[in-house]
Amino acid sequence: MRISSLALASAASLLALSACATTQGSGPAASASAAPAAPAPAPADIAPSIDTMKRLVQALSSDAFEGRAPGTPGEEKTLALLSDEFGKLGLKPGNRGSWFQDVPLVEITAKNVSPLTFTGGKGKVSAAYGPEMVVGTYRVTPKVDIKDSPVVFVGYGINAPEKGWNDYAGLDVKGKTVIILVNDPDYENPTLDGPFNGRAMTYYGRWTYKFEEAARQGAAAAIIVHDTVPAAYGWNVVQSSWTGSQQVADNPNGNMDQASAVGWIQKDKAAALLKSGGLDLIALTAAAKQPGFKAVPLKGVKASLSFENALRKHMSKNVVALLPGKTRPDEYVLYTGHWDHLGHCEKAPDGDDICNGAVDNATGTAALVALAEANVKAGPTDRSQIFVAVTGEESGLLGSQYYGEHPVFPLGKTVGGVNMDALSMAGPAHNVIVVGKGKSDLDAYLDRALTAQGRVATMEPTPEKGFYYRSDHFSLAKQGVPMLYFEGGDDLVTGGKAAGEAAAKDYEEHRYHGPKDEYDPAWDWTGVAADLKLYYTVGRDLANTADWPNWKEGDEFRGIRDKSRAAAQ
Structure with missing residues (x-):
């Protein structure tokens, strides 16, 4: 579950999807959002094996796998383990006789990074790489100067024509350095009302979008001001995620259409920078929240920065396993989870520099195998089931994006799916948290499975954190495929919501994207067991029904789904 790394997503694609939301489908695709009929129930006596989960999580998150960074020996070991496990279960290699789908990437490692310096104001301001700023590039180039x-x-750095909002209006930033606020202008609204959905982050609030828009505007450098609350994570997460090797998509143009440098700066350093230009960060932040905000040049202030890049092109891989259907094998249900993590990262005080990624996301990777195992035991379903362990999630959903743009199985024939990322070890809960609740017909499948467990689905308690755009379901959703993504519940059986919030805070502050996300023999697996049963039941029901779930009318992904289904008829 990547927080702060280099990514190449397409905001233009998002706007196109938004435009599609007003398009009404016709024929079979248009009627697909009717309430789904209840499928044959999943075998009640089959449950994904927790012993399998424990064995695989322990192996995948061991130091021997070195944090599972793409393009490293850790990747090779991960691919070998997963293909062996799927093979032993009797699944078929999913990509034309191969277990793997090639995903072309470039590893970029910044070296000799200079401080980011600002001169020409009332005083020189300098931010040191690591503790005060982080920086990198999407460009496949040996040096940035x-x-x-x-x-x-530029305020929030948003250009949203459909909302009448353009922070770049009348501005030429070619060759300039833009300073950008994180999240949306209305993120402090206590409700979901506002031009950018109030408290719920939109894609315009994501740091990935802000870098994309800065590049479209021609900026030389794009620097986001880190603020813990609107960013949804502390500087420790930014620093550990951005220092060290980064992965970017290996595009034909070498990503030279992107800004030369992108990164983050600590809030106090940003305040000092603005003060050197005679401006106040607090006042400018308040102004940037208002419609009609005009970007403010820092008169006379100039930015300088340089670093070298070690470049290595390599072919990472998604793992694709197929469990053929018995009556409609050309219709597919998709299970996804990312196998990668950060590899070697910022050292802990004890010198440990391996980000093992036990929870994030050895748990989701192991769940793919455990779910495949349970489905093999239960026998084939009517539709085929695909298990895809994707690469490059921690670098911006690169593996799932590649699958979405180069699908092994036709997306118009892909019924829908589930995504698993960082299963909760907090213990059993009365609920699950659905990221994107209310967006698609898949909610009905989950509700049925929850009812059988005496549990409920709840909305995200922190929609301002933008989780919908931070895991691999988003890559498939952008292509129209209905995807269900939920997290472990926050209303714990022992301790209620207070205990759930405390557990989430403890993980985020002490283990998330750090060397201490390690396997713990003392973990309580009962909550994971219940959640895995939900994934199993939902997936199996999808694989046995004749229905084609869709996004709800008016959802931004509905139009593209209708088109893909119509083309597949």
Whole structure:
């Protein structure tokens, strides 16, 4: 579950999807959002094996796998383990006789990073790499050298024509350095009302979008001001995620259409920078929340930064396993989870520099195998089931994005699916948290499975954190495939919501994206067992029904789904 790394997503695609939301489908695709009929129930006596989960999580998160970074020996070991496990279960290699789908990536490792310096104001401001700023590039280039780039504060860095909002209006930032606020202008609203959905983050609030828009505007450098609350994570997460090797998509143009440098700066350093230009960060932040905000150049202030890049092109891989259906094998149900993590990262105080990624996401990877195992035991379903362990999630959903753009199985014939990322070890809960609740017909499948467990689905308690855009379901959703993503519940059987919130906070502050996300023999697996049963039941029901679930009318992904289904008829 990547928080702060280099990514190449397409905001233009998102806007196109938004435009599609007003398009009404016709024929079979248009009627697909009717309430789904109840399928044959999943075998009640079959449950995904927790022993399998324990064995695989312990192996995948061991130091021997070195944090499972793409393009490393850790990847090789992960691919070998997963293909062996799927093979032993009797699944078939899913990609034309191969277990793997090639995903072309470039590993970029910044070296000799200079401080980010701002001169020409009332005083020189310098931010040190690591503790005060982080920086990198999408560009496949051996060196980045930015000298005396004019600095402009562009508020939230949003250009949303359909909302009548453009922070770049009347502004030429070609060759300039833009300073950007994280999240949306209305993120502090206590409700979901506002031009950008109030408290719920939109894609315009994601740091990935902000870098994309800055590149479209021609900026030389794009620097986001880190603020813990609207960013949804502390500087420790930014620093551990951005220092060290980064992965980017290996595009034909070498990503030269992107900004030369992208990164983050600590809030106090940003305040000092603006003060050097005679401006106040608090006042400018308040102004940036208002419609009609105009970007503010920092008169006379220039930014300089340089670093070298070690470049290594390599072919990472998604793992694709197929469990053929018995009556409609050309219709597919998809299970996804990312196998990768950060590899070697910022050292812990004890010197440990391996980000093992036990919870994130050895748990989701192991769940793919455990679910495949349970389905093999239960016997084939009517539709085929696909289990895809994707690469590059921690670098911006690169593996799932590649699958979405180069699907092994036709997306118009893919019924829907579930995504698993960082299963909760907090213990059993009365609920699950659905990320994107109310967006698709898949909610009805989950509700049936929850009812059988005496549990309920609840909305995200922190929609401002933008989780919908932070895991691999989003890559498939952008292509129209209904995907269900839920997290372990926060209303724990022991301790209620207070205990759930405490457990989530403890993980985020002490283990998330750090060297201490390690396997713990003392973990309580009962909550995971209940959640895995939900994934099993939902997936199996989808694989046995004749229905084609869709996004709800008006959802931004509905139009593209209708088109893909119509083309598949």
